Amino acid sequence: MKKPKIDLAALPGEQATAIDDRYQIATPLRRLFNKVFPDHWSFLLGEIALYSFIVLLLTGTFLALFFDPSMEEVKYNGSYVPLQGITMSRAYETTLNLSFDVRGGLVMRQMHHWAALLFMAAIVVHMLRVFFTGAFRKPRELNWIIGISLFWLGFTEGFAGYSLPDDALSGTGLRIADAIMLSIPVVGSWVTTSLFGGEFPGMVILPRLYILHVFLLPGIILALIVVHLALLVKQKHTQWPGPGRTEHNVVGIRMFPAFSVKAGGFFMIVFAMIALLAGLFQINPIWLFGPYKASVVSAGSQPDWYVMFLDGSTRLMPAWEFRGSFFGYGHYTLPPLFWPTVVLPGLLTVLPMIYPFLEARFTKDKQAHHLLQRPRDVPTRTSLGAMAVTFYLVLLLSGGNDVIADKFDISLNAMTWMGRIGLLILPPLAYWVTHRVCLGLQQHDREVLAHGIETGIIKRLPDGRFVEVHQPLAEPDEHGHIQLEYEGWVVPKKMNRVGALKPTVRGFFRPVEDHPEEQEIEAAKHQELTSGPRR
């Protein structure tokens, strides 16, 4: 009998066949490999959020192995000398232990915090990209709504995580959250007492926030991310207008290998940035803040950046309190805190969620769109967005107005009033300015299409006048006019853009392209292989 021989070269093929026999995976797998992704730098922003989330899951799991959210009081006797013998909660103690007594714990904590900040920042910037390019339009309204939900879930998740260490800053934040819930009419005191299990702070709020932070919210966020990406794959990515690009195709590169190699590399780069930030820039040094005590606070108390706009709105709110009786029954209070911290976030959730439908209604546009719009081509939307961003920025800056007042020697009260007035005046101003800028840019695009690029070459005419030579972008017709339609994409406005410059010489110390014959062969081959016209 002959010894059965394993043919190593045939093994992958046999394995593949064996798998396909069972799951008939050949066709869907190839479809996945061949899926085309359009390429543009602005499409990477959402990816940053996704990758930060993965880093959050990884580092968070490590932290959970050592953290205990218990609010039971203990005496610290870990390695950090200045706090030894101080009474604190178990949550604060285990966070200190993570920072000082767990090997590599501090770098994990800092990576977790930086990743959270980056996650929220990437969500916001991604959302701006989607808004200003009109990517939220039909058929992508649902994905836009999911995106906004992800922002608010991330916000809550971040706040819960920020509260867990039970340091002086996070406790103060929690105290304010308690006051915010208290301000809700009718049920406020019931909601607050129920969540805190009695009086603030009680013993149960951190364990409750903990299960929210490590299980419930991440689960929901993960599920929504999966739906977000599934819809993206199903509906295919939007693309910028350009040669050969229509509403009925996607022009780009295939998912495997080109796109996935780049995306995988980008994941590593995002991960790297978070690690570098965590190593080099201290964040949330809770041992300097001390444990939470209801009587302790320091000047310049700031929340994480994504909460700051609500802190700003709270600071700017005038002292307007409504007191009255309810159908002649008792005396009731509606605290001023209710408007900037409950009503405003409500509006900031609902308005953007219904925006795609409002825009479709006002523009009477019921078509599906897969080609993106340049912000300048939709002045109204762009200006509305600029208005919203300005509103947000005034709130954000007001969230740190005490620090600004201190550093720039401005009266604190003046900063508050500047914020109050700015919040009302700047957004409309931003609308007007943006509208003008959009129209100006539109006009300049048409001008260049009609008359050509300004070359910077000044010609003197026989009669003594000086004129600038323009480089037309197409052959003029018999009347000397250039008929070029605006295609919704960048119009070249510099001679360099149309090939006026020689290509860059490659090489760092000396050129690497110094072999003319090699170059010629390459060029000839290149010509041969190029079947279709280049973009």
Next chain:
Amino acid sequence: MSTHSGLHAAEADNEEFDHTDPRLSRFDLVKEGARRDGVQLVYYAPRFPVPGTRREARVVRAVGLLFFLSGLFATAFVVAYIWWPWRYQDGSNLSKLYTPVLGVSLGLSLACLGLGFVAWGKKLLPEEIAVQDRHDGGSPADEKKLTGETMLNMVDELGIKRRPLLAKTALLGMLPLGAVAVAPLIGGLIKNPHKPDILFHTGWDPSLNSGHPIAVCREDGTKIRPEDVSIGGQMTVFPGIFNTDGDFVGASNDFADSPTLLIHLRQDDAQVLRSNLVHVPINEQNTWGNFVAYSKICTHAGCPASLYEQQTNRLLCPCHQSQFNILDNARPIFGPATRRLPMLPLTVADDGFFYAKSDYQVPVGPGFWERP
């Protein structure tokens, strides 16, 4: 190109295509596969048409170096993780660099790996422009019709229309079941804020001391005499409450609503305050000599309103910058706060120590609906 004609063409071509034809190159098969997936490679060219040029070798070397460096930095991470002195020591020493060394080595390792992959993708993989059909709009009309009818048939099969009793009883059965899902959550969590009436009582309530007035204490639980506070000075004070073991708990977070600011006013300022007391009748008996005590819990959002400006006689809350005038019953004079800081009824007993005559007469801290 139109979506539908493209699809039909693909279907028609499938039969003509012979995948066993030996003349077909691998790339022919790739293109055929892509075509069946609605993808057309309109431009496809290797980055280096002539293999082995100096430029290609240079790029390959660079990418290789990046991968090598990645491994090097990762090794540095592991070595540092194990052997770098990591235990916290006071003062300036190598252990302070543990976190930076870990972060930088990990970051550089990942960055080199990432840059290597990106360079591989951008500089070495063939340049391509692929165009994929987008199947837009709804499903074909016949598909919609068939699915719609299938769904309607489900309704027919269930016979909900013919048997309305079933629909109603099913609803009757399931609604309480929904309540069952909610009941444990709400029932388990719910707490009545008014039994005990936590929002209206603080640690200064004499009932916590079997009806006797509560002593005004420092953070360590020691009582305070008037001469302990210098003129113009202030001190954060806590209710003198001790647990059964005799430990001082008045300054703990169990009494988070009780921290109070005891202020020793200058003579002139005290005069001003006394003349202002009539504005808030309940405060009239609450000061003792030139001493006044206000709740430290801001009436806006509950932060400690503890930044005391001695010169202007203001208290400022650092969270949202509400400012209170100490000489006018802590009236809010700037910022979002709407209510005065409550004044603690202060007295000095025969033993010469400060005591609270009673609890605060109005709720301390942020406003809420039931607050009169």
